[in-house]
Amino acid sequence: MTPASISFEGASVRYSGASRNAIENITLECEGGELVVLLGPSGCGKSTLLRTVNRLVPLDAGRVLLDGTDVTQLDAVELRRQIGYVIQAIGLFTHMTVAQNIAVVPRLLGWDGATSAARVDELLQLVGLDPTAYRDRSPNRLSGGEAQRIGVARAIAAKPRALLMDEPFGAVDSLVRTSLQRELIRIVRELRTTTLFVTHDVEEAFRLADRIVVMRLGRIEQTGTPEELLAKPATTYVRELVHAADEVYERYYLASRERLRGSPP
Ligand SMILES: Nc1ncnc2c1ncn2[C@@H]1O[C@H](COP(=O)(O)OP(=O)(O)O)[C@@H](O)[C@H]1O
Ligand SMILES: [Mg+2]
Numbered sequence: 001m002t003p004a005s006i007s008f009e010g011a012s013v014r015y016s017g018a019s020r021n022a023i024e025n026i027t028l029e030c031e032g033g034e035l036v037v038l039l040g041p042s043g044c045g046k047s048t049l050l051r052t053v054n055r056l057v058p059l060d061a062g063r064v065l066l067d068g069t070d071v072t073q074l075d076a077v078e079l080r081r082q083i084g085y086v087i088q089a090i091g092l093f094t095h096m097t098v099a100q101n102i103a104v105v106p107r108l109l110g111w112d113g114a115t116s117a118a119r120v121d122e123l124l125q126l127v128g129l130d131p132t133a134y135r136d137r138s139p140n141r142l143s144g145g146e147a148q149r150i151g152v153a154r155a156i157a158a159k160p161r162a163l164l165m166d167e168p169f170g171a172v173d174s175l176v177r178t179s180l181q182r183e184l185i186r187i188v189r190e191l192r193t194t195t196l197f198v199t200h201d202v203e204e205a206f207r208l209a210d211r212i213v214v215m216r217l218g219r220i221e222q223t224g225t226p227e228e229l230l231a232k233p234a235t236t237y238v239r240e241l242v243h244a245a246d247e248v249y250e251r252y253y254l255a256s257r258e259r260l261r262g263s264p265p
Helices: 046-053 076-082 098-102 104-108 113-126 144-156 174-191 202-208 226-231 236-261
Strands: 006-013 023-030 035-039 061-066 083-087 162-166 194-199 211-216 219-224
Touching: 006 046, 023 046, 023 061, 023 219, 035 046, 035 202, 046 061, 046 162, 046 194, 076 083, 083 144, 098 104, 098 113, 098 144, 104 113, 113 144, 113 174, 144 162, 144 174, 174 194, 174 202, 194 202, 202 236, 211 226, 211 236, 219 226, 219 236, 226 236
Parallel strands: 035 194, 035 211, 083 162, 162 194
Antiparallel strands: 006 023, 006 061, 211 219
């Protein structure tokens, strides 16, 4: 399957009663297979922008296109089945096993039991968990990091065209976080799923991104590769933000990016 492109054309959202737009005239193109990070402080509109893609938040102006088709032209349920969505409060169903959680979308799509079961085992392996040990477990018996892995497995179970991730690793400790970041890069590489990843963590952004979109007060401040943001920050805001990343760059980027990402495909 060819990876999806996601484009925003002058996208704006104003919540009722708000004095300014939560996102303001956002124009952005994400190519198929790209991992794009939305970076900025709390309240700058990252989650709102993400949620316009799967239509959890409606636009007040502009358009969002999935492979060139306005998402409002697509059936919302169908759209959400094609787009994986991972949030911090992972929302695993506690009355189901791990395997049943992962197979939610495949079951909705009518996959037969054997195909689903094989896919569940494949996904558990993909996110670094032993299928035999985990498939029949209750979500109540998982650590935060394990639950987050299951959340990722569930989101990608039916090979979505695109993946939306909203601060998915925010609640896990830094060691687990690093290993989840590593897994994510590998998974996105393997599946070539177009991914929009939200974080307020500069270091995380620099580790993961093909491109970073720096947001402030609902607007895009600058879009560029980590290298471009470091070399040519467009504004003082970006300069100060990536200055904090300078050290990150020295400490992690040059060494770890190679290690985390491997060589380009
Ligand atoms: N459901 C909502 N109703 C009203 N205002 C909201 C809602 N969700 C977010 N906002 C406001 O919109 C702005 C952007 O929020 P959000 O997209 O959640 O930012 P971020 O994800 O970057 O923290 C903030 O001012 C926030 O208070
Ligand atoms: Mg948010």
